[in-house]
Amino acid sequence: MESTAHAQAFIAQVKRQSDRALLRELQKLAKRIRPTSAAMAQALQSALIRGGKRLRPALVVAGYRAAGKRADRRIIQAGVAVELLHVFALIHDDIIDGSVTRRGVATMHVDQAQLARRAGLQNPEAIGVAQSILVGDLLLSAADEALEAAGFSGTAAGRARALFLAMRTELIAGQYEDVELSLHLPKATPKQVLHVMSVKSGHYTIALPLLLGATLGSASASNLRALRTFAEPAGIAFQLQDDLLGTFGSAAVGKPTDSDIREGKATLLAVHALHHATAAQRGILLRTLGNRQAPRAAVAKVRTIFIATGAKTHIERQIERYIRRAEAVLTRSRLPGQTKKLLADFGEYLVQRST
Numbered sequence: 001m002e003s004t005a006h007a008q009a010f011i012a013q014v015k016r017q018s019d020r021a022l023l024r025e026l027q028k029l030a031k032r033i034r035p036t037s038a039a040m041a042q043a044l045q046s047a048l049i050r051g052g053k054r055l056r057p058a059l060v061v062a063g064y065r066a067a068g069k070r071a072d073r074r075i076i077q078a079g080v081a082v083e084l085l086h087v088f089a090l091i092h093d094d095i096i097d098g099s100v101t102r103r104g105v106a107t108m109h110v111d112q113a114q115l116a117r118r119a120g121l122q123n124p125e126a127i128g129v130a131q132s133i134l135v136g137d138l139l140l141s142a143a144d145e146a147l148e149a150a151g152f153s154g155t156a157a158g159r160a161r162a163l164f165l166a167m168r169t170e171l172i173a174g175q176y177e178d179v180e181l182s183l184h185l186p187k188a189t190p191k192q193v194l195h196v197m198s199v200k201s202g203h204y205t206i207a208l209p210l211l212l213g214a215t216l217g218s219a220s221a222s223n224l225r226a227l228r229t230f231a232e233p234a235g236i237a238f239q240l241q242d243d244l245l246g247t248f249g250s251a252a253v254g255k256p257t258d259s260d261i262r263e264g265k266a267t268l269l270a271v272h273a274l275h276h277a278t279a280a281q282r283g284i285l286l287r288t289l290g291n292r293q294a295p296r297a298a299v300a301k302v303r304t305i306f307i308a309t310g311a312k313t314h315i316e317r318q319i320e321r322y323i324r325r326a327e328a329v330l331t332r333s334r335l336p337g338q339t340k341k342l343l344a345d346f347g348e349y350l351v352q353r354s355t
Helices: 002-033 038-048 055-066 071-095 108-118 122-147 153-184 191-217 221-248 259-263 266-275 281-287 296-308 311-333 337-352
Strands: none
Touching: 002 055, 002 071, 002 122, 002 337, 038 071, 038 108, 038 296, 055 071, 055 153, 055 191, 055 221, 055 337, 071 108, 071 153, 071 266, 108 122, 108 191, 122 153, 153 191, 191 221, 191 266, 221 259, 221 266, 221 296, 221 311, 221 337, 259 266, 259 296, 266 281, 266 296, 266 311, 281 296, 296 311, 311 337
């Protein structure tokens, strides 16, 4: 569609600029740590060049434009700070989830374990996890430095700094809530799942990058409110689409499509299915969800139950509902016309993407 093509072109443009800035950050980090840890420098390079859509830097730039500003080096650098935070989260998330691949290649802790194994070291899996945690920690620190290096000053910079700190806190707290909810999956409610989605995606993925860019651009209070109100439903729609892709998508372009099932993640798909399953279906779900050794046939059966109970259709309808709610916010707002169009196209892209 034309709308998604517009959003994709914008994201691709920001990605090219962000990748160059990320390379500069990598070179700075590598120069500082290579004398003592060449292996860590190599792991950092692996983490930052694995790809990624750079969606969050694009949203930072979109927020800046919503304030009437044109993209410049400083806002690209601010977007890089958000991306560094995101890569930190992905590395730790893969460890928490026990994911072995992402985007069709080995996750960092698996890759590091393979290196340790080839070197003949004992406990290679533990080594891979330890090294990856530390690389993630370094990226979290580097994100703070990258935001500072953007060069913004004054009241707007102070407010943006506070937003960035809130982004870090909500990301980590939301991940903890996600893990906690998955521990009690059979009793989880849709309301609880949507709350976690709101914290993890409504805020961290959409709202805070948008608001960071808009704040650095000194946007008006009314425009900041409009962006925040748009981001809440758009972020939930994004996460719901992510959950569909995590079970019915392609592992070659994203995370494995059995990981959410084997991990027993408290997705709205799983919770809806548990609430609407027959006794026999519920028994299969309880035996398979969270069972990392579940055979492929059992995982396939869970997908079938997700369809049979109406869970997949329910999620698809909820995605449509939330994205239309986000679009209605844009229509009522006093945001610039170009910003409304870009964000509406962003919304369509978020729920039509395949990765």
